[in-house]
Amino acid sequence: MMEAMLSFADKHLKPYTLRGDELIPDYCPICHGGDNRDRYTFALNLTEGIYVCKRGSCGARGRFEELARHFGEQAEIIRPPGRARKQYVLPELELKPLTEEIIGYFGKRKISQETLDAFNIGSDDRGNIVFPFYRDNALVYVKYRAPRKPQGKEKKEWQAHNTQPILFGMDLCAFSQPLIITEGQIDCLSLYEAGIRNVVSVPSGCSNLDWIDSCWEWLEKFQTIILFGDNDDPGRKMVREVVRRLDEARCMVVEEYP
Ligand SMILES: [Zn+2]
Structure with missing residues (x-):
C-alpha cells in the first residue's frame, strides 16, 4: 500500500x-x-x-x-497495521424480553412493538432498554438506555466497553437502495416505523466518527447515502464531516424538517 x-x-x-x-x-x-x-x-x-x-x-x-x-483516483482499501488499529472485544449480552415499561416508553414515541422486534430491541436484567448492533448476524456493539428521564447522576445512555462502534440496523439494509443515516437509535426506529427502510443510526452521537472506519467496506456498497442529522450545531457539523469523508458526490443531506 x-x-x-x-x-x-x-x-x-x-x-x-x-x-x-x-x-x-x-x-x-x-x-x-x-x-x-x-x-x-x-x-x-x-x-x-x-x-x-x-x-x-x-x-x-x-x-x-x-x-x-x-483526486478521482481509486485506492485499495488499506488496513492500518495491528498496533495502530484499535483492538475491540465482542460484547457479552444476555438479552431479555421487552418489558411493559419499555413498550410504553416507545409507545409514547409512536414506535410499535413490530419495529422494536425488527431491530431485536430487548432489556437487561435491570429493565434498561438494550439496542443490539448486528453485522452479518453477529452482535458487535450494544447500547443501553434507561426507559425514563435520567435522574441525578444517571447517564442517558451508555455502551459496552471496548466494543467496535458500528451502525445500528446494518443487517436490515439492502445495497440496491439509498442508505439513510440518522443521529440516534430512536430517530432510526421512528423512520422505520414510518415505513422508511434502509435506515441506520450512528452508534454514539455526533462526536465519535469511528464507525466510518468500522463500516467502511459496507458503506462503499451504497451508491447514495442520505444524511439525516439533528438540526443543531453539532448535528450539522457531523453531517459536514461525514459528507466530506464519504464523498460528496454520493451524499445527500436532509435540510428540511417536517
Ligand atoms: Zn489544508
Missing part, C-alpha cells in the same frame, strides 16, 4: 518531503495553504494511511483512499 501512496504523491502532491513515515507536501492539497499560502501544514502518514492538515480553517483529515477519491 505504501507504494500506492507514493505513486499517488508523485502524481498529486509534488513537491513533497519525507520525514520518518510522514509524507509532507509543500502545500496542503485541499486548502493549498489558504490566503497566506501556509506551507507544510499537511501530512500523509504512510504507515497508517491517514492524512491530516493542521491549518485550523482547513482541518482536512481522513484516510488515504478518501484523499485518492478526492
Whole structure:
C-alpha cells in the first residue's frame, strides 16, 4: 500500500518531503495553504494511511483512499497495521424480553412493538432498554438506555466497553437502495416505523466518527447515502464531516424538517 501512496504523491502532491513515515507536501492539497499560502501544514502518514492538515480553517483529515477519491483516483482499501488499529472485544449480552415499561416508553414515541422486534430491541436484567448492533448476524456493539428521564447522576445512555462502534440496523439494509443515516437509535426506529427502510443510526452521537472506519467496506456498497442529522450545531457539523469523508458526490443531506 505504501507504494500506492507514493505513486499517488508523485502524481498529486509534488513537491513533497519525507520525514520518518510522514509524507509532507509543500502545500496542503485541499486548502493549498489558504490566503497566506501556509506551507507544510499537511501530512500523509504512510504507515497508517491517514492524512491530516493542521491549518485550523482547513482541518482536512481522513484516510488515504478518501484523499485518492478526492483526486478521482481509486485506492485499495488499506488496513492500518495491528498496533495502530484499535483492538475491540465482542460484547457479552444476555438479552431479555421487552418489558411493559419499555413498550410504553416507545409507545409514547409512536414506535410499535413490530419495529422494536425488527431491530431485536430487548432489556437487561435491570429493565434498561438494550439496542443490539448486528453485522452479518453477529452482535458487535450494544447500547443501553434507561426507559425514563435520567435522574441525578444517571447517564442517558451508555455502551459496552471496548466494543467496535458500528451502525445500528446494518443487517436490515439492502445495497440496491439509498442508505439513510440518522443521529440516534430512536430517530432510526421512528423512520422505520414510518415505513422508511434502509435506515441506520450512528452508534454514539455526533462526536465519535469511528464507525466510518468500522463500516467502511459496507458503506462503499451504497451508491447514495442520505444524511439525516439533528438540526443543531453539532448535528450539522457531523453531517459536514461525514459528507466530506464519504464523498460528496454520493451524499445527500436532509435540510428540511417536517
Ligand atoms: Zn489544508
